[in-house]
Structure formats: C-alpha cells, structure tokens
Amino acid sequence: MPQPATPPSPFDAVPAGAAAAAAAGAPRPEPTERFAARTAGMTASEIRALFAVASRPEVVSLAGGMPNLAALPLDALxxxxxxxxxxxxxxxxxxxxxxxxxxxxxxICEVMALEGIRADPDDVVVTVGSQMALDLVTRIYCDPGDVVLAEGPSYVGALGSFAAYQARVVHVAMDEHGLVPDLLRDALGSLAAEGITPKFLYTIPNFHNPAGVTLAVERRAEVLEICASYGVAVVEDNPYGLLGFSGRTYPALRSLSRDVVYLGSFSKTFASGLRVGWALVPPAVRDRLVLAAESASLCPPSFTQMLVSRYLAAHDWRAQIKTYTEVYRDRRDAMLEALATYMPEGCTWNVPDGGFYVWLGVPEGVDTKAMLPRAVTARVAYASGTGFYADGFGSRQLRLSYCYPTPERITEGVRRLAGVLGAELDVMRTFGSSARPALGGGPQAPSPHTP
Amino acid sequence: MPQPATPPSPFDAVPAGAAAAAAAGAPRPEPTERFAARTAGMTASEIRALFAVASRPEVVSLAGGMPNLAALPLDALxxxxxxxxxxxxxxxxxxxxxxxxxxxxxxICEVMALEGIRADPDDVVVTVGSQMALDLVTRIYCDPGDVVLAEGPSYVGALGSFAAYQARVVHVAMDEHGLVPDLLRDALGSLAAEGITPKFLYTIPNFHNPAGVTLAVERRAEVLEICASYGVAVVEDNPYGLLGFSGRTYPALRSLSRDVVYLGSFSKTFASGLRVGWALVPPAVRDRLVLAAESASLCPPSFTQMLVSRYLAAHDWRAQIKTYTEVYRDRRDAMLEALATYMPEGCTWNVPDGGFYVWLGVPEGVDTKAMLPRAVTARVAYASGTGFYADGFGSRQLRLSYCYPTPERITEGVRRLAGVLGAELDVMRTFGSSARPALGGGPQAPSPHTP
Structure with missing residues (x-):
C-alpha cells in the first residue's frame, strides 16, 4: 500500500478528533482492508442471525440449543x-x-468416570465453555489449509472455529448408528491418495448435534483404530453424554484410548451461563494447550469454577442430571408425537435417545434455508441444515430443538412448521414441480444399536 | 508422512485400550509433530514459570500482577x-x-466517560478479561509474519498473543514520558522502506506494564497522527487508567480518535477473578470481533457480567477505585522508600504515578534473568526484564510489583533483593569484571509531564 515519501512533520497541539483526520492527503485504508486473511471465513452463522427474530415471544423457537434451567434449585445455589x-x-x-x-x-475426573474414563486431573484444562477448548485445540493443531474430518452434519460452533483457523472440513456421513466406519476409511484413503493427512477427526459420539444419533458402541473402537492407523488424532466432543433417556451412558472414546482429546462441559448438565467446560488431553498436548489458554484469556474465571466445584461437592448433581433428562425426554416425546401427527408425507426424522435435537429431512424440492423466513412469519423458527455443513449441503434438512420450549409450545411449533411445509408442497404441486414428495416417511433411526 | 498402502482391515471387537496400539506396524507420529506451526512460538512466560516457586509463603513475591482485593466489601457482594x-x-x-x-x-460506556471517551454501547464487545479482547483483535488483524509495533518493554501477555498468531513485534522505546514519537516515526519509516506496514501499534498509555510510565498528554495526539499517516491502527490497552495516584485521569487515546481500538478491564478496578474485560472498537471492526468472540467461547459468562453490572449499579464503585488507589499508593511509597534505602549504587528506577509497577535498571554486568534463581533462594521474586521484550533485550531490567504484598513485605522484599544485587556486584568486583556499576542512580522518570 502507498506510503508517504517523507514522514509528516510533527505538530505541537492537535484538537481532539483532529488526529484521525490529520493525514487527509494520504490515502487511508478502511480498517477491514487490513484484516487477517482468516476473517474471510468468519461469517455469521445462520442460527445466530436467526436469534433476533426467533426470540420474539410470539415465535416458537425450535432453533436454539439453550438448555432448560427451570429445574435448577436457585435458592440453594x-x-x-x-x-x-x-x-x-x-x-x-x-x-x-x-x-x-x-x-x-x-x-471433573469423577464426572468423566461415569462414562468409563480414567483420567489424571493434571491432564484436565478448564476452559470458558467447551467452545473455548475446541477453539484452542484447533489453534494448536491446525495451520491454514489443514484438513479436519467431521461428521456431516456437524456442530455449527465447531465449523466456526475450524473456519477461523482456515482449516478445511471434510465431512463423513452418518447413518442411524452414527459415523460410518467404512466411509471414514474411504475418506482417509482418498485424502491419503492426495498426500493429505487430516489433523484430527472431530466427532460428537453421543446424542449428536444436530443429527440426534449416537455412535453405536461396537463402532467406537473401530473408529479409533482407523484414525490411529492413519496417524489422525481424535477430538471427542461430549456435551450431551450424560443426558441419555434410557438411563444408560455410553463408553466415551477416551475410555478406549488415552490418545483421544476429550471435550466436556457443564453447560448442559448444570448451567450454561457459567461457561465452564474442559479438555482432557494427552500430556504431550496439555502443555501447549495451557499456553494457548493463557494467551487466549490468562485464566478462566476463578469465580465460576469455584461455584461449579461447590455445586458438585454439596449438591446431588447426579439427581439434577436425572431431573434434566426427564424434562428433556418429555419434550422429546412431545416433539415426536407432534411430528407424527402433523408432518406431511415425505418427511423423515430420527428418534433421539438423549440430548436436545431432532434432525428432520424434508421432501425433495423444499429448501429449508429459503423456507426459513416464511416459517418465522408463521411464528416458528428452526435451524436450517446448511449451517451444519461446511460444504453447502443440508438444504433438505433442518434441526429442531426440543430443549427449551414447553411441551405445549413444542406441539404448537411443530404444527405451525407442518403448515409451512404443507404450503411449500402445495406450491410445488400447483406449479408442476417435478419435486413431488416421495412416499413413505415417518420416524427413522431407532436409538443406537448397542449389544 | 507415511501412509499405509492399504487401509487396515476392520475388526469386530477390540478390548479397551487396544485401539490406541492397533496400528503397531505403522509408524505413528508423536502428537507434537503434528501441531500447527504457531505452537513453535508458544513458550511458557518467565513469569508463569516463576509462579510456582514465588507463591511459597516464605518468598516475598514482587513478581506477579495480582491486584489487592482486601478492600472489597465481600459481605455486600x-x-x-x-x-x-x-x-x-x-x-x-x-x-x-x-x-x-x-x-x-x-x-462500560459510563466508566470510559471518566477518561473522556464518548462511545455507543453497540460498539462495545465484552470479553473474558481484556486478554481475550487482545487475543481476538490480534486474530482479526494479524496474518503470520505481520508486524505489530509495541513499546519496549511491553506487556508479557500481549507478546504471548502476538506470538500465538505468528506476528512479529517491533519495539519502540519509551522515555520517562512514555512512547517517544520521534522513535515511532523512525520505526514506521524504516519499516516503510522495507515495504512493511505494521498492522497496529499496541500501546499502554497509562501507568505502563511493566515500565510504570505514562504517555505525556501532549504526545497523545501526535502518536495517533503518526500512526494514521502510515495507515496503522492503534490498539490502546488501558487496564490501569483509573488507578492514578494524583487523583487525575488522562484523556484516553480513544477520546482523541474514534478509530482507536480500546481495551478495558474490571480486573484492576473491581475483581480479576470474574474475568470481565471489553473492547471498544470502530463499527467496521465490531462485527468481525463479535464473530471471532463467538468462535472463541460462544459468549462470555452471563453470570459474571450480570454481577459486575449489579455491582456498578448498586455500589459506589468510584469510591472503591479510590480505596484501591490509596492502597496502591501506600505500597508504591513503601517500595520507593525501600529502594532509596537499600538499593546499591548504579540502580535506577522510575516513580510511577499510578498502576502496579516499578521498572528497575541494574548496573551493567548484572543479568536479571540469570540472577533470578539466586533471588528466589534469598526469598524474593521479581519478573526479569527479558520477558517483556520479544527480541531478547531486558537483561539489565526487572519489574517489581507493589500491588499485592503488604508494605512491610515490600520493604523486606526490596531489602532482600538489594542484598542479592549487592552480592552480584561483589562477585563482579572480586573477579575483576569490567562491568563496574556506573556512578549515580536513584529515582528517575518523574510522573508524566503534563501541561
């Protein structure tokens, strides 16, 4: 960019505000022109953009992932x-x-023991929500252009962090039992043929966000083995693992291999507004992660950490989690019942066995991203599927969250959404679209196949 | 790196732990071999490495920058x-x-108004301490290899963030009135001759960490003007601005130009363990900063923010700041008196007019980094000057913090440090070092020259 040939002469007194305009002769760049290359990948997530409208009281929001805190014992806290x-x-x-x-x-090690993890507190790094853990893990692993594997669809916040570090995401598809090992193997083989070794596989094995499925137990060791054979690290993100509706928990990937980078959070099992999450990492990763955490925020808030610590020590947190799961199961049931009652033919959805989300497939020809403004007009909001892919897929899917609204609101929201979908389909039929809905539909993907 | 020629065959059952060792035949990289290039710049700060020893009760730590919270009204909080x-x-x-x-x-806008800033709350982004604001600003401005200007010495946490984003730091010297405009102009001119435009000047105008000096008021507009003329942004870090001992505050750089990126914090004026800081940025920067913040931690903790908000609304926070400054002024006085009493000839130091730090120069031949273990053995800790430079300088300086220990402990700590320095000088004299201390010494750098 242009530079002045000679530095400007100093001046003795400048009225307030004049400094900014002082170099009037020299061309000044807009601030944005001087930003880092990585900012090109920073775009507002569709979900965030939606929050403003979706938070109006007349709109039933099935979009957000806010946990329900109504069951918290506020007076005791x-x-x-x-x-x-x-x-x-x-x-x-x-x-x-x-x-x-x-x-x-x-x-935290006691909490993780519920999923079969044996860990040393020295290998735990507390972070400002598990989002920060994810961001910092990406920071220490990924150079620009590096490849990260992730389920397709995947958590929108993870895709945001990967984009911020200019990593390229390659999606691996799931079926009703989660990530498909053969497709993982295929993806790694194809990348290897190009000379590419991904930095890590990012996976949400339990009650997936947004897909709602759980990685079958008998696939877990296989996924680890495939990644290990290619020298690819595994990052296991597990915010929902203790929120299973059947009362059982699944063995964490980290319980099968100490090489796994494990991310956990109190956002869904206690309170999201405290922003207390963590990473459990191999010792060789820990020191770098602590340094990265230090440059990111010096230290997480002592105050919120000590409050969580006291809560875990003094309260029956397992009973609180059980209360939460009962709330979420009732809401899931309300959503499934409403879907079965109202959804037009050609829609498909899974039956989540825990967590917060139903992943809805819509008939061919419907574009969930294009439909969203019409849904909000009809006073229901959802998260369109495209936000959960780094590669533009997802326009025939959407995510419905049952965590926050009451069962009555959920039922009403699904009814409204079904009306919007029906209207879309009517328009398609009226205007002779070839995209008639396929026959069939209804619930798919039973709870994860486990031995 | 080597890839297996054919994918390994799947297996049906793997005992726990076996997956990690499954690819025994294939060479597996150490996790650290696959880290991002930026991790090479992540090294433990000397200050952090020191904290473990310096926190032993028998050691007087003049090293850390922990604020003194004894004056907080805990029952009311x-x-x-x-x-x-x-x-x-x-x-x-x-x-x-x-x-x-x-x-x-x-x-936050009301707080900033005390330093002459007029701001719109829409341009404020709350962060997890101002460290996170600094980290995110660096994230959106700096590509690897970009140049950042900073005072020499500069805040160690800033140098850590710049290193994490692979930015190169060019230091600009200060005198007793802070950053020297002519040297800033020289640095920018030299860089321009190489075709380099720094991304921003990072500056701590008030009660500098670690140098203790304040940028003279009549230099402020000039610094802004010089940067503007070269198209270089200004990042003003101002955690100590309200902690002036003379009872006056200085006009923030941001009060002179709305283009300045301003970083603030409640860590020193209220409580550091809440980790509530902020950035005030031009609108063109704000949207990117919010996106960066979102990928870094989704959102700062609602809980700590609302507590700060209530504190500001319900308590006389100005009186609390006044109480803090009185505590720190007493401690500064204790330190200055002890320095004058005990320090050997040839030492120099400044007289800070606010904030937490005295910057001590030692006689030629003394290496403050090498001396540190001997000081800790003598039960006093400090931060050696090298940690505050990105380029290896600082071995003849050290930072003394008077914020946390009591005046009695400060006096004793300085006495111990003087003993260690005296012993170093004795050894130099005994072994005929040419590095005899220069004559003179004593306090230098009066409080900032202001009209």
Missing amino acids: AAEVADLVAREGQVALQYGSAQGVPALREQ | AAEVADLVAREGQVALQYGSAQGVPALREQ
Whole structure:
C-alpha cells in the first residue's frame, strides 16, 4: 500500500478528533482492508442471525440449543454462591491458574468416570465453555489449509472455529448408528491418495448435534483404530453424554484410548451461563494447550469454577442430571408425537435417545434455508441444515430443538412448521414441480444399536 | 508422512485400550509433530514459570500482577450475588449474547466517560478479561509474519498473543514520558522502506506494564497522527487508567480518535477473578470481533457480567477505585522508600504515578534473568526484564510489583533483593569484571509531564 515519501512533520497541539483526520492527503485504508486473511471465513452463522427474530415471544423457537434451567434449585445455589463470596472471596475474585482450579479438575475426573474414563486431573484444562477448548485445540493443531474430518452434519460452533483457523472440513456421513466406519476409511484413503493427512477427526459420539444419533458402541473402537492407523488424532466432543433417556451412558472414546482429546462441559448438565467446560488431553498436548489458554484469556474465571466445584461437592448433581433428562425426554416425546401427527408425507426424522435435537429431512424440492423466513412469519423458527455443513449441503434438512420450549409450545411449533411445509408442497404441486414428495416417511433411526 | 498402502482391515471387537496400539506396524507420529506451526512460538512466560516457586509463603513475591482485593466489601457482594441467582438465575445461568450483556455495555460506556471517551454501547464487545479482547483483535488483524509495533518493554501477555498468531513485534522505546514519537516515526519509516506496514501499534498509555510510565498528554495526539499517516491502527490497552495516584485521569487515546481500538478491564478496578474485560472498537471492526468472540467461547459468562453490572449499579464503585488507589499508593511509597534505602549504587528506577509497577535498571554486568534463581533462594521474586521484550533485550531490567504484598513485605522484599544485587556486584568486583556499576542512580522518570 502507498506510503508517504517523507514522514509528516510533527505538530505541537492537535484538537481532539483532529488526529484521525490529520493525514487527509494520504490515502487511508478502511480498517477491514487490513484484516487477517482468516476473517474471510468468519461469517455469521445462520442460527445466530436467526436469534433476533426467533426470540420474539410470539415465535416458537425450535432453533436454539439453550438448555432448560427451570429445574435448577436457585435458592440453594444463591446460598452457596453467597457463602463462596463471603468465605472465599479473596480467592474466588482473584486471578487463578491458566489450567483451572485444581479441586474442580479432580471433580471433573469423577464426572468423566461415569462414562468409563480414567483420567489424571493434571491432564484436565478448564476452559470458558467447551467452545473455548475446541477453539484452542484447533489453534494448536491446525495451520491454514489443514484438513479436519467431521461428521456431516456437524456442530455449527465447531465449523466456526475450524473456519477461523482456515482449516478445511471434510465431512463423513452418518447413518442411524452414527459415523460410518467404512466411509471414514474411504475418506482417509482418498485424502491419503492426495498426500493429505487430516489433523484430527472431530466427532460428537453421543446424542449428536444436530443429527440426534449416537455412535453405536461396537463402532467406537473401530473408529479409533482407523484414525490411529492413519496417524489422525481424535477430538471427542461430549456435551450431551450424560443426558441419555434410557438411563444408560455410553463408553466415551477416551475410555478406549488415552490418545483421544476429550471435550466436556457443564453447560448442559448444570448451567450454561457459567461457561465452564474442559479438555482432557494427552500430556504431550496439555502443555501447549495451557499456553494457548493463557494467551487466549490468562485464566478462566476463578469465580465460576469455584461455584461449579461447590455445586458438585454439596449438591446431588447426579439427581439434577436425572431431573434434566426427564424434562428433556418429555419434550422429546412431545416433539415426536407432534411430528407424527402433523408432518406431511415425505418427511423423515430420527428418534433421539438423549440430548436436545431432532434432525428432520424434508421432501425433495423444499429448501429449508429459503423456507426459513416464511416459517418465522408463521411464528416458528428452526435451524436450517446448511449451517451444519461446511460444504453447502443440508438444504433438505433442518434441526429442531426440543430443549427449551414447553411441551405445549413444542406441539404448537411443530404444527405451525407442518403448515409451512404443507404450503411449500402445495406450491410445488400447483406449479408442476417435478419435486413431488416421495412416499413413505415417518420416524427413522431407532436409538443406537448397542449389544 | 507415511501412509499405509492399504487401509487396515476392520475388526469386530477390540478390548479397551487396544485401539490406541492397533496400528503397531505403522509408524505413528508423536502428537507434537503434528501441531500447527504457531505452537513453535508458544513458550511458557518467565513469569508463569516463576509462579510456582514465588507463591511459597516464605518468598516475598514482587513478581506477579495480582491486584489487592482486601478492600472489597465481600459481605455486600455476597448479598448481591445471592440476590442475582435467586431473582435472575434463569438469565444469569443461561447462554447470552456473544457481544455481552446490553446493560453492562451501557455501564462500560459510563466508566470510559471518566477518561473522556464518548462511545455507543453497540460498539462495545465484552470479553473474558481484556486478554481475550487482545487475543481476538490480534486474530482479526494479524496474518503470520505481520508486524505489530509495541513499546519496549511491553506487556508479557500481549507478546504471548502476538506470538500465538505468528506476528512479529517491533519495539519502540519509551522515555520517562512514555512512547517517544520521534522513535515511532523512525520505526514506521524504516519499516516503510522495507515495504512493511505494521498492522497496529499496541500501546499502554497509562501507568505502563511493566515500565510504570505514562504517555505525556501532549504526545497523545501526535502518536495517533503518526500512526494514521502510515495507515496503522492503534490498539490502546488501558487496564490501569483509573488507578492514578494524583487523583487525575488522562484523556484516553480513544477520546482523541474514534478509530482507536480500546481495551478495558474490571480486573484492576473491581475483581480479576470474574474475568470481565471489553473492547471498544470502530463499527467496521465490531462485527468481525463479535464473530471471532463467538468462535472463541460462544459468549462470555452471563453470570459474571450480570454481577459486575449489579455491582456498578448498586455500589459506589468510584469510591472503591479510590480505596484501591490509596492502597496502591501506600505500597508504591513503601517500595520507593525501600529502594532509596537499600538499593546499591548504579540502580535506577522510575516513580510511577499510578498502576502496579516499578521498572528497575541494574548496573551493567548484572543479568536479571540469570540472577533470578539466586533471588528466589534469598526469598524474593521479581519478573526479569527479558520477558517483556520479544527480541531478547531486558537483561539489565526487572519489574517489581507493589500491588499485592503488604508494605512491610515490600520493604523486606526490596531489602532482600538489594542484598542479592549487592552480592552480584561483589562477585563482579572480586573477579575483576569490567562491568563496574556506573556512578549515580536513584529515582528517575518523574510522573508524566503534563501541561
């Protein structure tokens, strides 16, 4: 860019505001022209763009993934946090370790033990939600142009982090039992033929966001083995693992291999507004991750960590999780019943066995992204499928969340959505579209096949 | 890297732990071999490495920058936070906006008004400490190899973020009135001659960390003008601006130009353990910054933001800041008195007019990094100057923090440090080092020259 041939002469007094306009003769770049290349990949997620309209009270939002906190014992928590400030305020309100509060890291290991993980608290790094763990793991693994494997569809926030570090996402499809090992093997083989080794596989094995499926137990070791044979790390994101409706938990991938990078969160099992998540990583990764965390935020808030630690120590958190799952199961049931009642022929959906989401397929010819404004006009919001793919797919899918609205609202929202879909199909029929809905439909994908 | 010629055959059952060892025949890379190039720049700061030893009770730590929270009204805060959970728990414990809680953003504008800033809450982005703001600003501005200007010395956490994004730091020296405009102009001219335009100047105008100096008011517009004329953005980091001992505040660079990216924090004016900071940015930068924040942590904790918001609304936060400054002024006085009493000839130091730090120059021949273990053995810790430069300078300087220890401990710590320095000088004299201390010494750098 152009530079002045000689530096401008100094001046002794400048009125406020004049400095900005001082170099009037020299061409000044717009701030955005000087941004890093990575900003080109930073685009507002469709879901975020939707939040403003979807949050109007008359709209039934089936779009967001906000957990339902109505079941939290607020009075007990209020007493707990007051005691924390009064007795331990000098520590809770002070800087802490970049790796996180030691007592909490021990308790996190107890939480992970529920899914078969044996871990050393020294290998746990507490982060500002598991989103930060994901961002930092990407930071230490990915150079621009590196390839990351992810299920297709995948978590929109993960795709955002991968884009921020200019990584290229290659999707691997799922079936009703989760990630398909043969397709993973095919993807790795094709990439190897191009001389490409992905940096890691990013996977959400339990109650997938957005697909709602769970990786079958008998596939788990195979997925690890395939990745290991190609020298590809595995990043296991497991925010929903303890929210299974059948009352059972699945063995974490990390329980099968200590090489797995495991991401966990209290956002869905306790409270999302505290932003307490974590990564459990191999020792060789830990030191870099702590350094990355330090440059990202110095340290996570001591205050929120100590509150979570007290909550885990003093309250029956397992019972609280059971309460949460009962709430979510009732809402899932309401959604499934409404889908069966209202959805037009040609729609398909899965039956999630836990977590927050139903993944809905719509008849050919319907574009869920294009339909969204019409749905919001009809006072229902969803997340269109395209947001969950890095490659433009997903226009015939959408994600429905049953976590936040009441069962009555869910039923009404699905009814409204069915009306919008029906109208779309009517238009297609009227205007002679070739895209008539296929016959069949209804629920697919039973709960994960397990031995 | 080597790839298996054919994918390994699938297997049906793998005992736990076996997957990791499955590809025994294929060479497997160490996890660290596959890290991103940026990890090469991630090294533990000298200060962090020191924290473990320096935190032993028998060691007087003049190393850390932990604020003193003893003056906080913990009982009142306990009541406030209990009420927050009991009455607003459903919001405080829930996900929030990536940009931050709107009410807090309005209050942040009131805080900034104390330094002459007129801002729109829409241009404020709340972050997890101002460290996260710094990290995200670097993320959106810096490609690998980009140049960033910073004072020499500069904040160690900023150097860490610049390294994490593979930016190259060019230091610009300060004198007792802060950054020297002529040297800034020289640096920009030299870089321009190489065809390089730095992405931004990172500057801490008030009560500098670590140098303790303040940018003279009459230099402020000139610094902005020089940067503007070269098309270089200005990032103003101002965590200490309200902690001036003379009772006056200085006009923020942002008060002189709306193009400045301003970083603020409640870590020093309220409580560091809440990790609430912010960036005030031009509208063209804001949208990218919010997107970057979203991929970094989805949103900052609602809980800590709402607590800060309530604190600002219900408590006399200006009086609290005044209390803090009185505490720090007393400690600064204790340190200056001890330095004058104990330091050997040839040492120089500044007289900070606010903030947390004294920057100590030692006689030629003394290496502050090499001396540090001997100081810790003598039960005093400091931060050696090398940590505050990206280019290896700083071995004849060290940073002393007076923020956390009591005045008595400060006096004792300085006495111990003087003993260590004296012993170093004795050894140099005994072994005939040419590096005899220069004559003179004592306090330098009066409080910033202001009209």
